[in-house]
Amino acid sequence: MATILPANLLRRAEQQLTGELEGVVPGNGSLTPRFILVGEAPGETEVTSKKPFTGRAGKELDQSLATLGVTRQEIYITSALHSRPYRVVTKLSKRTQQTYTKKDNRPPNQRELKRQAFLLDFELAHLPCDLIMTIGNVGLQRLLGSDKKVGQLHGQLLSGPVRCWSETAQTYQLTTKQFRVFPTFHPAAVFYNRKLAAELAADLQQFKRLLVDEGN
Template sequence: MKYPDHLVKQVQERSAPYQLEGFLSGQGPENPKFMLLGEAPGETEIHNGIPFSGRAGKQLMVFLERIHVTREEVYITSAVRSRPYKWREKKERNGEIIQKKYNRTPNQGEIVAHAPLLDYELEKIHPKLIVTLGNIGLQRLTGKNKKITDVHGQLLKQPIQKLKDMQSAEFTWSEKEYHVFPTFHPASIFYNRSLLELIHEDFEKLKRLVIKN
């Protein structure tokens, strides 16, 4: 999606205090089967310019294929559009210690800084259904009280959070109600394989919702 230049500039200015790099726009059709909302691009996504193109993205495509949905049929975006990173030491094969950037979870300040972009997309796309992947996307829309372990696989019909105004760091609730379907982030199975069955169950429920709509 092409965002207004002034909006991108403002988001970049708001992001300046944080350890972020690169910028990745949301991608997909104007009338998608549903919107996929992740947390933030990683190193691979920033390098390729394609959302969910890394290891987690490949797993996500497997889940979509199970319900006969392609990447081209959905709109893919994230709560934060730049890569959050942290510096850590890494030992090379030759024994040399180097400093390396690693992906990390975005913090609340970064989510607020990038909020205008998601608000803009929601106004333009009018998604019939928003599938949130993990806690970051879920809580960006529904607030801190909801946790993915409690509400995954449920269809939530409710107002969602949007930025109060462009100068604010506070969220307010939309007048419109949205359909939100939370499930686990695809990367979650890399460190907790037992979630795979739950994700398969969630995607079967999602399949029925897509057919119904």
Template sequence: MEYPLHLMAEVKEKNKFHQLEGFLSGKGPTNAPLMLVGEAPGKTEIITKVPFSGQAGKELDNELAKVSLSREDLYITSVVRSRPYRIKKRINKKTGYIEESRPNRTPTKAEVKAFAPLIDFEIQTIQPNIIAPMGNVALKRLLGNQYTVSNYHGQILTQPIYQISEDRSIYEKTDESYTIFPIYHPAAILYNRSLKEVITEDWYALFQLVKEYN
């Protein structure tokens, strides 16, 4: 998706002092009935320019295949569009030199807020029938800090969502209601294999919900 230049300039200015790398646009048809909302791109996504093209993407594709969905059927985006990283330094015991790495990290609330105009623009433009926030960062951005994926995954929630105010100072609830279906982030299964069955069940329920709108 192409974003208004003034929004891009605003987001770039607000993030200039944050430890962020690259930029990844949302991908998918602009008339998609389903919007998947992730957390932020990782190293692989910044290189390939494809959302969820790393390890988590493989898990996402597996779940989509199980329910006969493909990426062409949906729009994929994230609440933060650049890769958040932290600087990690260590001394190489063999060489004695200091080595620096930049692993991924969870985006801060300030970073999520700085990118808020872009996800708001996407939702207003696409008007998806269903929004599926994947993981806590996306869910909290849309519905508030009291919501967690562990408590609300697999549930159909029809209610207003949060969008950034015109002066960018606070989040405000939308006048209209949206159908929200929280699911675990695809990467969750990489750290907790016991979630595999639950995640698959949620995807089947999401697929049935998508079919109801077709």
């Protein structure tokens, strides 16, 4: 397992860290993957381990991969943002009744996604694979546009170009390379809405049939 991202791009991302962002977690997996999985952003555990999906959601992801009959070693796992977006919050300790501050995860904003777009753009351009599974809205919208919703598109195979960031034009443009994008729910969403479990399971069976039909 490895990352396709070169050291100079990772250094650039590190040097650009500002505000409430920390760490740079490169995509990781096979460099000839059966498919590319695009998540939202790393969390605290991922920033520490420098590997995607090593926290609580990673355990749910491993179950999903087992359902598909694939391993992490056979796919490439990355995210829309490669750094952890956080907010500092003040909380009250139930044990001591004292207040304390901590970093809580938050969704990435558009400015952060654009600033780091060169990482995901490089991965998609250089991995020899056109099949992408997006999990959650952030990855889906980064690739196909902010009007796309996983609740409406999950379980469908969407073919066409995806968005990449143009530094020159300072806007998203479409890739010349064609991709097939399969949106589904983020594993963590099931923690908060168990009703999604059945829909996620159905999506996985649909995607598994696709892999089998392709002999992939």
